[in-house]
Amino acid sequence: MTRGTGRGTGRGTGRGVAITGIGVLTPGAPGARGFWETVTGGRPTFRTITAFDPARFRSRVAAEIDFDPGDHGLTLRQRRRMDRAAQFAIVTAREALAASGLAPGDLDPARTGVSVGSAVGCTVSLDREYSIVSDGGRLPVVDPGYASRHLPDYFVPASLAREVAWDAGAEGPVCVVSTGCTSGLDAVAHGMELIREGSADIVLAGATDAPISPITVACFDAIKATSPDNDDPVRACRPFDATRSGFVLGEGSAMFVLEEPGAALARGARVIAEIRGFASRCNAYHMTGLRPDGAEMAVAIEAALDQARIPVEGVDYINAHGSGTKQNDRHETAAFKRALGDHARRVPVSSIKSVVGHSLGAIGAIEVAASALAIEHDVVPPTANLRHRDPECDLDYVPGTARELRVDTVLTVGSGFGGFQSAMVLGAPGRWRS
Template sequence: MTRRVVITGMGVTAPGGVGIPAFWELLTSGRPMTRPITLFDATGFRSRIAAECDLHQAAHGMNTGWLDRYLQFAATATTEALHGSGLNVVEEDEWRVGVVMGTALGSAALLEQNYVVMSDGGSKWELDHQYGSPHLRLAWTPSMLGAEIARLCGARGPVHTVSSGCTAGIDAIGYAAQLILDGDADVVVTGGAEAPISPATVGRFDAIGVTSSRNDDPEHSCRPFDRERDGFVLGEGAAVLVLEELRHAIRRGATVLCEVAGYATLSSAHHMTGLTTDGRVLAVAITQVLNQARLGPTEIDYISANGTGTRQNDRHETNAVKLALGQWAYSAPMSSIKSMVGHALGASGAIELVAAALAVDRGVVPPTANLTVADPECDLDYVPDIAREHRVGVALSLASGFGGFQSVMALRRPDSGRGETSRP
């Protein structure tokens, strides 16, 4: 019997909104969260702005102890996702519950902080381990993200951490869905987490000139698809989803939010940071997803764009959608929530997938903020500035990453009689 994968719970830690209600209110208001960086002294950097999370552990009942910042984001989102799904792992076959999480940098910020301390601000070649965190060894282990979420959940099935750069979040969810389709798990807790706002990361992006330098007007700095854009804005956060095999969800009386209808990931094999203008590889990935889901182009009601706000990405993504959907590309609304919450690298694909799932569930398409001057090379319907009521039966979520990664996922409203939508 064919297995199907559905979403029954979601949790988010994002700039301007910890939790689904706050996150959705932020997106539908079209309010950008970019501000001057407060996590470190950014004086002297080319780009001194970012979209930071405001996570108060006590306010959310968390006891995260030694956990690195990105793990705190993930733990908070996981707690919300499990609560929203009504899943109690103790009542499940724990060997059939898995975890797949994605991150690009993992504990890179914590490693950087410890290096600064142990090297006396970089003045000493030999590091003094006495000044390092007692938990530093864990920061060297990327698998810690999956392991910590499994510990939090009590999951003893397959546990993995995916690190495929900026597509890590969506790739983790795609891999999680495949575990269920293959019969290796009935439930998988999955998503992505990232805390990249640190001197080393900001400096790396400064060096290649891909981040916005509109420091005097941070709120309007991230402008996907706009003629006046000058680069992306770093963000941070986490998003976690509970995926279940459909019959398993129905048996326990879970509310089905939407179905994972297809997933594909390909490599452009072109350039470490560059993208082809024609978008052919991303277009092929979209087509593969449509074929998996047995959908035609005209059945796509919304596209959650990668939408970084760089000229290269925006042209690439626009042309990919045109290649894959043909004339329908001009009819399907498409928007970028990075304009509001920034680019959270490995977590961005998961955060954007949650936004797409909410659009399916609630019949509202989030806007692209700061889109005021149309770019002639980007001529699709990017839902500028104002959220739009729009029935979304099928949504596509797109992701691109350094290294040439191109990933796509399709979400579909639950079939009639197979579950009802709800509002977490």
Template sequence: MVAPGGGSREEFWQRIVDGRPAIRRISRFDPEPFRSQIAAECDFDPAASGLTPREVRRTDRFVQLALVAADEAVADAELGGVDRDRLGVSLGTAVGSTIRLEDEYVVASDHGRNWVVDHRHALPFLYQSLVPSSGAAELATRFGAHGPAAVVSTGCTSGIDAIGHAYSLVQDDEADVVLAGASDAPISPITVACFDAIRATSPRNAEPTAASRPFDNDRQGFVLGEGAAFLVVEELGHARARGARIYCEVTGYAARANGYHMTGLRPDGFELGEAIADVLHQARLDPSDVGYISAHGSGTRQNDRHETAAYKRALGEAARKVPISSIKSVVGHSLGAIGSIEMAACALVLQRGLIPPTANLHTADPECDLDYTPLVAREAVVQHALSVGSGFGGFQSAMLFGKPAEES
């Protein structure tokens, strides 16, 4: 894990259960020209995190975050004896090498003055930045993974979908073990300008830590973030045979697309509700069996109401009894990475019996009338945790984690 306010899994966990937002004025560039001038930045030093000067020079920040997060996952999983020919990589990202591409365009075009650019002024590694598959290639090379390697880019559901792809690879016996997760580093002028243009991000610049307010009646949009999280996915018997530490079991994954609007959502939450119902069917669970939901909870009025409708549609009366929270209130919205960060949070909830709160939820939107766990963490024995994602383009994904049977 590399996330805002924490350089490791444990630092991340402590921050989300404390409900302490890691949001501040953007420091990577001068944000003064923009409507939204805040973000959840990672305090990340690639050299101090163990990357070599060569790795830093040839890779974008999103790849660097991925390498460091994956290092922690691989070390924790103790993959030393795993057959590398049966080890795969599934990397999710929404915007890839945004920072490197923008920086190099600025140099090559002399700050946009030249329509025809001179490629000789750009770094020699520009192709690696242009092609998102370079992230998966870097991970595969680092860990000697000779099995399937792929990039999943489905916008803000990329993190869930990348783990879902890994789940399918193991089910289909294409790999014994898959390093699965996502990374994004979108905090750059071009990204901030794009979200400014559609007024999707919060302009609450004077009070950054109060800006991300999922399900709150006083919300004004989401807060951009960055980060990476990786999980090691393998067949349960394979993990037990090698004595691996098992956090949870993937018991269901589903994705839908609404074909409705590029950025808009149907207010009835139909497609997201269908994805939730699908994962419950796969896991052979009743709605009442869900013990926690990690919400998409971006903090836009449209998304929060759509999501609330989806829970009611899929879970019925059980939707009013299950605790739900959005950790985007603490770590912001890191686009493609956030799904894997939220799935990692679900794994820790199952293991540690503590539900992180939704920070800044003081006055609930009357249309978001479910138990969104305001302000304070809650102890709970959770057997099954659901996480959902919703992305521009109509992407809707859901994944269910459960405690392995012997640990229930």
């Protein structure tokens, strides 16, 4: 393809929305830099669950974060009040703001928005509080006298966005987006729209989830979606591999500073990448099942590329959903072929879930971070643990080792229970201009 000669970006705007700050918290080394080193190194972060005794569960491995909130500047009161997922969001939002060259005092409160995605909200705290009020599940009638005074906050996912808004001093549009495993992508897209429509000048957008708890593990055990390969945790998640057996539950958060590119450059900010297009579809088919032809994801991909005004040949890298379940890997492989045609066989595809696990609603935002950093560094992260070729998964999945490659445009996709299919297009700043 010819670089830098594409048409303008989505909806006739002639521009994207700038990402000027990234904050990430995932298993492995902390921060956006540590995250990038972890995923490009292709070193899975899986281990036997330590958050609770997993002995009675089918799947006993997870991608856990070694997280001490005190090390990240959270006060004792914040630690008492906030669920683990909220703590993650605060830490990553602060990192994103600092990376963008902004401090809370620099923001116009009324022109600053927040969009946070989460699939399961304050699961860790809810699970803990139920265990307390029910005396470990032994009481048929619970005793509310033992409940935390913060329990109402744990029931309301909006508390996650509220905490980020309070911490940053944001008084503009604030919301939570909860669309299952596409929550992160969809929340970033909502932030993009707030900038595009002029409702905010700065948006803190991203997602957070801390689902590693008995109730979540039990739910995925019931449908056999998670890997039962407990004897070899490091290899438990093998996206696109013929021997794959399910995903590994993870946890984490990624937050971004989004703003209009011209305004960002005017204040001297560094634009890491631009969000050029987004689309979401629902298959209206099955709660957990996917049609094998990938039609709905393909439609979302086509719509996102159309909004970005980028031809299929302009896609340099696909950051896949790549959960490691048989139906998902085949579904999105079919979707890439359907949407991109022959180019699907030429473009590298990889799954970072093979390294940091599947953090449910958070992972879509974490994958946006990987996509933006791939553009910044011109490096495609690998798919770990891919050793045995599946004839139905026959694309270039970048097995084992990161690949240096000029990356101007990234397509990142997500697939969620309920039939949600989302696709986002990110581009290098200053390229693919009209």
